[in-house]
Amino acid sequence: MTADAAILGISVAVLLVALVSGRIERSLITGPMLVVTLGVLGSFLFDFELPMTGTVTLFLEITLALVLFSDASRIDLKALRDDHRWPQRMLLIGLPLAILLGAAAAALLLGLPVGLALLLGVILAPTDAALAEPVLVTDELPMRVRQTVNVESGLNDGLALPALFIAIAFSGAEEGLSAADVVLPFVRQLGLGIVGGVFFGVIGAWLFGKGIASGWMGPAYHKIGIVALALAAFGGTELVQGSGFVASFLAGMIFAAKSRNTGPGLFEFAENESSSLVLVAFLMFGASEVRPLIENPPAIEIWALALVSLVVVRPVAVALSLIGRRLAVPTRLFFGWFGPRGLASIVFLLLALEELPEIPPDLFDAVIVTVTLSILLHGISAYPASMALARSLERSFDVSMPEMEEIHPHPMRAISVRRQSPD
Numbered sequence: 001m002t003a004d005a006a007i008l009g010i011s012v013a014v015l016l017v018a019l020v021s022g023r024i025e026r027s028l029i030t031g032p033m034l035v036v037t038l039g040v041l042g043s044f045l046f047d048f049e050l051p052m053t054g055t056v057t058l059f060l061e062i063t064l065a066l067v068l069f070s071d072a073s074r075i076d077l078k079a080l081r082d083d084h085r086w087p088q089r090m091l092l093i094g095l096p097l098a099i100l101l102g103a104a105a106a107a108l109l110l111g112l113p114v115g116l117a118l119l120l121g122v123i124l125a126p127t128d129a130a131l132a133e134p135v136l137v138t139d140e141l142p143m144r145v146r147q148t149v150n151v152e153s154g155l156n157d158g159l160a161l162p163a164l165f166i167a168i169a170f171s172g173a174e175e176g177l178s179a180a181d182v183v184l185p186f187v188r189q190l191g192l193g194i195v196g197g198v199f200f201g202v203i204g205a206w207l208f209g210k211g212i213a214s215g216w217m218g219p220a221y222h223k224i225g226i227v228a229l230a231l232a233a234f235g236g237t238e239l240v241q242g243s244g245f246v247a248s249f250l251a252g253m254i255f256a257a258k259s260r261n262t263g264p265g266l267f268e269f270a271e272n273e274s275s276s277l278v279l280v281a282f283l284m285f286g287a288s289e290v291r292p293l294i295e296n297p298p299a300i301e302i303w304a305l306a307l308v309s310l311v312v313v314r315p316v317a318v319a320l321s322l323i324g325r326r327l328a329v330p331t332r333l334f335f336g337w338f339g340p341r342g343l344a345s346i347v348f349l350l351l352a353l354e355e356l357p358e359i360p361p362d363l364f365d366a367v368i369v370t371v372t373l374s375i376l377l378h379g380i381s382a383y384p385a386s387m388a389l390a391r392s393l394e395r396s397f398d399v400s401m402p403e404m405e406e407i408h409p410h411p412m413r414a415i416s417v418r419r420q421s422p423d
Contacts, residue, residue, distance in 0.1 A: 039286025072252030094321030128342025158249035192242025197250025
């Protein structure tokens with residue numbers, strides 16, 4: 001397939017999604033579901049392949065870097081410490097538990113060694129806010145419920161990055177790599193990623209502050225400047241062989257902390273732009289990986305692991321992390337279910353493929369199957385589950401219910417308008 005044909009196909013698919021966007025916002029179909037379907041249909045109808053190598057991999061990595069920066073910049077750390085106890089526990093307790101439970105499931109069902117099982121547990125732990133968008137924009141849900149999903153999904157992919165490097169190091173040791181080959185890349189990538197994130201976050205905040213205060217920087221260029229800063233953090237850190245993803249995440253967090261009062265709307269940056277890139281990423285995923293899944297379905301053990309990851313691992317980890325919190329049972333189940341796997345899992349897999357000499361096909365297939373099922377199951381269930389929880393809380397309404405407490409709102413990564421009941 002030529003580059004021109006790929007550009008045409010991607011453009012037409014995104015245009016089709018844009019043309020029917022108002023309709024799908026009132027249905028059970030989500031944008032990611034639609035673009036993945038279009039990618040699969042296009043690959044079958046025109047018989048083309050779009051392997052996740054080279055330019056496609058770079059596009060996916062840049063997209064995740066922008067998402068990491070954006071998500072981190074939207075979170076007010078002081079507010080997170082003060083009144084967002086639920087996502088705190090889900091991130092600090094639930095995320096490590098999900099990794100460990102996922103690793104145990106991978107070892108049991110696929111027979112993977114410890115390092116690779118841990119690697120798969122890490123890859124499938126982060127959640128994707130893009131796939132939870134119907135939850136974020138359903139106004140019938142209490143704000144605290146929506147903000148919990150928003151904050152947790154916005155931070156867990158960045159917090160999972162150190163665990164990914166540790167798992168890659170373990171896996172490398174199992175495959176016979178020397179201690180230097182295992183430890184030095186881990187230390188270099190994580191250390192330089194932290195240094196790069198601090199550098200670009202501090203310098204970026206200083207430059208923006210000076211530019212806006214002096215009037216040299218026009219409001220129309222705020223978004224352009226922030227996108228450039230996020231890409232500079234990623235590219236500059238990767239240039240010195242550090243982790244651009246760690247740098248992008250930390251840069252966004254530091255930039256936000258130092259620029260919180262710079263101006264209204266500064267941190268609701270590039271929502272439409274980053275969401276468009278995410279849609280293209282899912283289109284590529286559908287065209288490159290879902291078609292082979294249909295033509296040559298993996299073994300039953302792969303499907304079983306995917307379902308266990310979605311239905312057991314995440315819900316159990318979240319339930320354990322929220323022990324001691326006063327939440328209604330439907331709310332706990334809701335938080336446990338809405339951990340959709342998406343872009344971060346795909347890119348984490350690509351990073352592992354770059355760093356390790358050999359990845360077992362079962363591990364690769366398990367990630368692809370889990371993400372595919374998540375796009376479908378979480379997309380279909382998002383709005384009905386949101387409305388079911390809203391009705392449940394309304395029936396048992398009590399002013400003292402913790403779900404009804406007012407909290408500091410963080411901007412949400414969502415481009416849809418308020419959803420209406422499906423036709």
